[in-house]
Amino acid sequence: MSHFIIGTAGHIDHGKTALVKALTDIDTDRLKEEKERGITIDLGFAYWKDGITIIDVPGHERFIRNMVAGVSAIDYVLLVIAADDGIMPQTIEHLEILKLLHISSGAVVITKIDQADELHLRNLEIEIKNLISDSLLRSAPFFRVSSVQKTGIDELKGHLQNAAQQKIPKFDRGFFRMNIDRSFLVKGFGTILTGTVLSGTARNGQWIELLPARKTVRIRGLQKHSQPVEEVMIGDRAAINVSGIDNEPTKRGNVLAEPGHLISTNSFFGKWYLLKSVKKTIEKQIRVRLHMGTAELFCKVHIVGESIQPGKSGYIRVVSEDPLVCIRGDRFIVREINSSMTLGGGIVLDHLHPEITPELPYLRLMENESLPTVIREFIIYHKIVSVTEIISVFGLSNSIIRNELNKLEKLNQIVTIGEQALDVNYFSILQKQLVNAVEKFHQERPTEKGLKISELRMKLAAAMQGDVFDLVLKTTVRKGALTEEKEIVYLSSYRIQINTNERELIEEIESKLAQTPFSPPSVEVIETETKLPASELQRILRIMVQLELIVKTDKNLYFHRDAVRQARQFIIDFIGEKGHIKITDFKDRFHTSRKFALSLLEYFDAIQVTSRNGDHRELLHP
Template sequence: MKHYIIGTAGHVDHGKSALIRALTGVETDRLPEEKERGISIDIGFARFPLPSGRRAAVIDVPGHEKFVRNMLAGITGIDLVILVVAADEGVMPQTREHLDILRLLEISKGLVAITKIDLVDEEMVELVEADVAEAVAGTFLEGAPVCRVSSVTGEGLDHLLRTVDALLEETEPKDTTAFARLPIDRAFVRPGFGTVVTGTLVGGVIRQGDRMELLPLGIEVRVRGLQVHGEPVEQAQAGQRVAVNLAGIERSDVRRGHVLCAPGALRPTRSFAGRLHLLESWPKELKHGERVHLHTGTSEVLARVLLLEGDALKPGGTAYVQLKLEEPVVVGRGDRYIIRSYSPVHTVGGGMVIEPHAQYRRSQAKAAIAELQAKESGGTGGVIAETLLRAGMTPLGLGELAKRTGVTVETVRTELPGLGADVRELEGGLWIHRRGFGQFCDAVRAELETFYGRYPLRSGLGKEELRRKLGLGGKEFAALLAAAEAAGELSVNRDRVALPGRAPALNGAQAKLAERLRAAIAGAGFSPLTVAELKQQVPGADTEEVIIYLIEQGEAVRVGDDLVIAAPVLEEAVRRTREHLKARGRLTVAEFRDLLGTSRKYALPLLEWMDEQRITRRAGEERVAGPNG
């Protein structure tokens, strides 16, 4: 089932609430002050029945200039707007400001309702229609249907309903396959239920029992119950007005501007970048660093506009900007925003979010603008590729890519194969840009060259040491290493990373040290010497490095903390151990000591080494054969 949200707009006292009451039977002015003053102060909602049976809701917004901030919170997520103009007054200041806001938010569907026709004659209605036509010229409402109505007599109401119905037939509903996202416009406590939040579900589906994330607080909550227009439902979908009963949060922690969304789908930001259009009607330049009121979704925060080029933006101009926010907000790529002057407060301009988490510098404006242009024009695939490129040599999973790009995991999964050679898939569902992969290979080679310069006899650098030097996570590093080895860029041998084909070679003096060390290690037999003891027996500037060389070449093995045993001697110890276990099934430390003709001092570390290799396995105070025994 498709669901739609209809919004109203227009000057104060032009009959928006009366029109909704006449169409739906619902009084949207719920506050005592609204009823006392006879004007809308906050947003109101009602089910909007249509002749075709389509499911729609209508949002009534305040028209008074003092409450434009509330109007902006209510207009979020609408599919179609009814611009209301009273026949006895015509186009007024807030008519024009609301129209500007609708243009900046890129609302694309709507109609004009000329209300209160029962108060004026035909000539006056025609004059108002001409006034409206002039005001909407060049906007999305140019050429839109104009409906004459009276909320008192009912004249024209059926025609208006049929017109709305026909426009919605041509309107794409919101995406129910996207991640669930509900900008909150109200929060209250319902006795017996607890915290309830309401809003327009702009994407996805929310089900009873779902785990959700409340942002920017980052708190996990559970959906205890759902209502749509006062009726309990098992699930709500994009395009519906929803009340959500939440478990795990106090009412005092929630306010308008917070966002309820699928866990991990979005993250708060204090700085985003995008394109800004300054209204032609704004009378002065917008200066770099100017403080403004920022509206996006249902949130309002103070921000500074940082122009990426130039020191001022002229009226009617468009520029790439970075918005530095005084409080965190939740935005995704493609979200619309409005800025209003700091004081007095008037609508200045608005635009679209391109990079939700921007950290650009004016000194690098050229590169920043080029990146924003690529993201803006490259489509979803281009944004994904650009996000991977910015991640450098850190691979990203589908979930993180979705979070950073502001699209669904399914969309990311669909788009990635189409990026071809620009990206590559790694083990564990990770993805990296080809440049990032090249950056990783270059960084590893540089580390290895430095390492070989200091230790020319060593075969390679330890995996863990290399990972720490590169600052990568374990999963990401392992996936990159596997891909680099498969591509022939690196060689991996057990816990060492090396350059392919590199074989360390001993010089003349080192070769003589190696011969003497081989003899000393072999001569120690089952009572191996420590590195310090070997250095005493075979002194030399490179003795320790030659010992490591012999170990890495497989001629010797390090056991325990610091013992070095000849590989053939260790193989003999393993052979005797296996034969003993095959014959007797069990082996004590004392038996092992006697088996090798050595002391407990050496028997114990040798036996523990066999445990590590799974040749033996502890069974109480004894050993039995291990998986490799």
């Protein structure tokens, strides 16, 4: 069974640590300063029985950051309120934080009941019920205890053990992820990192990634509930001994994860709820402390759209001074820069390309709870995204994401190309861009049959690259809009445009080549006889090649197409009968010189009709 993690919440000196000790016989105040001052400063951990852990969080306002780190991954909360003091400022602030983090399971524990009479306790319970009436704890059970006299402790123990048995399994994202809440060195072992496993499984010997540094480390040892184990899984309180970070403890707020799933960023878009208790409207931007997972960050919050009024929510872009690690759905707490007050909290929506501010409708759509819907909207907005980018934003395993993409593709809503996904409408836009580029080429160079595919790829590199270009081209050709031929592409409906003068020159040159089909005049001879400038002749010859009237066999020789067809058929028939052909066989048949025979034979080698083998040629593909 995975761990059941309980966290305390409440004002300073309301007996949280004493309550944990009464329940577990463990004193969670481990720091010297905590002992001397009698208050909890950092997180305390008490490993109870049957996989139950209690995290004791500090109540003082100066240590709210530690409180948030402690409750960010708990299953159950004990809202602790002392009978003598009643509801105090940190009682209210802690409750607000629990609301903002959507912690819905818990109990209210009234401590120090030996210091209050029955009437006082009844009135206090009424006050507390009013306080929690608009929170997710409004139906929470109440317990009265005295940690000194042990009154009510057994009843609370029984309730917590029962709650642990009824724990609802958390959604597993399919890969290992753990926010680090403690880090320390143990002599002879090295670095120990602890936290609550948020998803997946980690095993001894496994390589994992430390983020945001993106450093790969190896698991040397694992513990849960203070016992050595071979693996830890979602919901466990884990201590992980790692190698690979030079025996230097990493800081709270870093993340351990299975490589290839998470990335670091300095910015994200989210939704922020501003508490009613805040007395000012947030107009444009504000510097804040942001708490997410176990991390505390100094950030600037920029309002996206309209200002946010107290008690209302709005959309924001968060820019952190330091790298952070987050996924869609992660919750965060926002406090004043001087840590004096909690301003509100929110949820991460998207962190891909945070430099580009999206439209509000997109951010609203990213709040949708339907995973297929949100992934599709994400792809529509970003147009082309890699599977790795989708994984890093949604925080889901490769198999889960690919399964969702397959569903969307079957519904004809997206197109997947290798490791990339495109919105189907955007794919159509890319096809139009491809056709338009070829059409423009025809307008600018009407006497050329088509555009080189390599040149077209370069022209459209900003819009599509690699596999995307290849599939868009292939699809457009398959639909019949374009024709691909050898290394060029052209509009299927296009015909080379030639004027009267060009037509006359073509007919003249074609006639010259047809007169001596297997001993054609060289380019220099044609140039002399037609009195054309070299560049103009080359242009006309290119047109004739594209019209398939002539064939260029080498730098200075062109053959009439009828000669090439006749030569090809002879070679196929001759080899079919004799098994191979020599240059002399070709020369004798067409009464031509070695020069012309060799030029044609090498041309057929180049187009893989034949293959040279010593002094003869054999048939490859007739």
